[in-house]
Amino acid sequence: MTDEVEVSALAINVAIPDELQWTDNRREVTFRLTTLNVRLLPDGRLAAKAYGRPVDGGRGAYTSFAVPERPELTGLIGEAAKVAAERWRAAYDPENDA
Secondary structure: OHHHOOOOOEEEEEEOOHHHOEEEEEOOEEEEEEEEEEEEOOOOOEEEEEEEEEOOOOOOOOOOEEOOOOHHHHHHHHHHHHHHHHHHHHHOOHHHOO
């Protein structure tokens, strides 16, 4: 069965702590970025995009933003990946698989 299952990517959503949040502009609208979507690609690389809401309020379109190359954000992504891996491991226990 495992030869027939193709997983194209795994994804996690990560809340960005207040002190690490930033703003970015798209179509003359300023967004405050509050969430990361991190995907584990089939080749083992991590890809991350940031999402948020307009600073002036209202509903924001689901528009992605690049994640800046900042050590504290890279660290957050790495730690989130570790937590997600532990949760997957805990959720799947072959000993209890019936």
